[in-house]
Amino acid sequence: MSGNSTEWWRNSVIYQIYPRSFCDANGDGIGDLPGITQKLDYVKSLGVDAIWISPFFKSPMVDFGYDVADYRDVDPIFGRLQDFDQLIEAAHARGLKIIIDQILSHTSDRHPWFEESRASRDNPKADWYVWQDPKDDGNPPNNWVSVFGGGSWRWCTRRRQYYLANFLKEQPDLNVHNPEVQEQLLADMKFWLDRGVDGFRLDAVNFIFHQQALNDNPARPLKLDEKGLPPVNHYDYQWHKNDKSQPENLVFLQRVRKLLDQYPGTVTVGEVGDDNTHKIMAEYTTDQRLHMAYSFDLLTEDCSAPFLRETLEKNRAVIEKGWPCWSISNHDVPRSITRWNRGFSPALAHKRTPLFLLMQLTLRGSVCVYQGEELGLAEADIAFEDLVDPYGINLWPEFKGRDGCRTPMPWTNTSADNAGFTTGKPWLPVSEEHQNLAVNLQEDSQYSMLNQFRALIEWHRHLPNSLATAQQEVIDTDNDLMVFVRHTEKERLLVVLNLGATEEVFSLPEAFVGAEDITPNLFAKEHSGSTLVLPPAGACVLQSIP
Incomplete structure (x- = not known):
């Protein structure tokens, strides 16, 4: 089912590739851009329209690429700029669009901008990040807390000030209120548009601006678990009224859209995490702002019919002409076949997995599918000593982090080459259970999960065009x-x-x-x-x- 050809993204199916875990072409244990290029025929065979590639920019990899140290270069572990250009060319030759991650709210603390900014209070980039004096007693400016645990404010001894970090302390927030920062971010996006990308997935898009008055966030009534205990992460103890989703964001997104309009056929999809996601999605997906957005509403544990009915009705009531992109799994949450099948038998869980895809394909909106979902991969069980995700390490054992959904893609059922992923030592262990669902085992079976996935995408493609919108x-x-x-x-x-x-x-x-x-x-x-x-x-x- 497709709509107007000038709006290819409506009802499109986007395949998310987490490059570290997709395919390793050079044997160093980490997936790379040449590895993706090698597997483009496989991706094309799925019937998808576009590929979203998670960050491959130069980075110290504290948050595995979401801490950017250079917006205009490829990290050596993923290859070179030339490898990206070859990937773009090969994908386009197969009719596949390429969407890349863009992180506009924060950088790495090793980015040259931050290194200059923290050197003094009066250098040219002193105001490129969010700096604030301590309270009289030395405490942080307000009560904001980090998504990954701990306070949002980190002390810098050089400036004798706090800097804002909504995620890890190594990810300082940019001060996008500064016009110079806005111009730089737009220029960096233009750099990739000129190289031929078809769009951007904008990470944490509603975090780009903070409230300049720095007022405290109000307390949130605690939702207790089945044991009567409050949330593990104290981020859930507040309504996040002032540290994200600010009105200035709407104006800046209009500037982003104006840039993309200079490159016909390009697209933006925003990640929205908020207490009122449907309202934010509606505001962000207009003719002047983002093309589409997805929220965390379908990335939760609940997939019951009552919950889904309520979620879809909330979305329909406010989004009007805006456009959702439905995602039920990605690199940040446990895999859907595990998360959405708790309490069901393994046999029924296997049958339910295509049902979820059918729902996505028939809803009003576009679809984003995470690598490995087409194989029916479950969440991998990772031992603590093998964890690399700082989010999980910080909150272990109540929260195990995101490594279980990031393990290497199983291409073959052989252990000698780590399921065809790498000839080296993989950065995360290859799941033995995943090897039993390897691509080579599923290719020739008509009713394998892989071929059911292909059949559903093909079925979706032949739905009437008029149903696209x-x-x-x-x-x-x-x-x-x-x-x-x-x-x-x-x-x-x-x-x-x-x-x-x-x-x-x-x-x-x-x-x-x-x-x-x-x-x-x-x-x-x-x-x-x-x-x-x-x-x-x-x-x-x-x-x-x-």
Whole structure:
């Protein structure tokens, strides 16, 4: 299903590649850009439209590339600028778009900008980062806390001031209120646009600006867990009213959009993490700002029908002409086959995984799929001594971090070459369970997860073009069925998904009695007259012409 060719990104399927873990071409144990180029035929075979590549910029790798030390160069572990140019050329030759990560809210503390900024209070880049004097008693300026644990303010002995770091202490926040910083960030984006990228995934896009008054964040009522304990991460103890999602962000995003409009066909997708994500997504995805955005709403543990109905209705109520990009898994959260199947048997979990993709493909919006989801990879179990993610190390053992979803891609079922990932020692252990789901084992099996994924993408591609921007209405069934309608003046699509563990019966709306059944043949159902019977993990898609 595709819309206007000038807006290829609507209803597109974007495949996220975490380069450290995709394919290692030089045998140093870390995936690289030439490795991605080697596997482009595989990516093309999936039927996706675009690739989003997580950061490959020069970096000390404290946060594995999200701490940028040079926005215009490739880190040597990933290759050279020439390797990126070759990747772009090879991808475009196969009809694949390339989207790269861009981090606009912070840099590495080893970036030359920060090294100059912290040297004194009166150098040319003194105001390029967020600096503030301590309170009279020496404490930080306010109560803001870091996403990764601890306070957001870090003391600098050279300037005798605090600097803001919303993530790790090695990731100081840029002062984007400074016009010079804005100009520099836009120039760095232009550098990659001129090299042929098709767009940007903007990391933590609502963190770009902070409130200049630096008011305290208000306390948030604590949500206790099943043991009656408060959240592990004290970031959840506040409403983040002042440290992100500021109105100045809207103006700056208009400048970003104006830049991209100079390169027809390019796109932005923003990552939005906020207490009110749907409102922020609606504000950010307009004709003058971002093309699309995704939130963490579908990256949570809950995938029950009531939760999904509520989430989709909240989104529909506010987003209007804006555009969501639905993501249920990425490099920051446990893999969906684990996260969304807790309490289900392994056999049913296996059947449910294609159901999640069918939901993504039929919702109003675009789709982002994380590498390995097409293989049905579960979250890998990583021992503490093998952890490298500072987020997990800081909050262990209650939170194990993000390494379990970042383990190497299994290309083969052989241990000698670490499942075809590298001839060296892999930066994270290769999961033995993942080797049993390797690409080479799934290629020739018609009903393997890999080929089910391909079949669903191909099915999606042949849906009517008019449905690309169709409106969406969720039907409340008060059970484990997830039901929604996509509709235009010319066509209607009814999607019914059984997310529960028992059989469910659904009475069809009158408009869909006798409608054409276009359900992918991967899903079980009984359809007779106005009655639909779905087993667990069953689904039905009906198309009606008013």
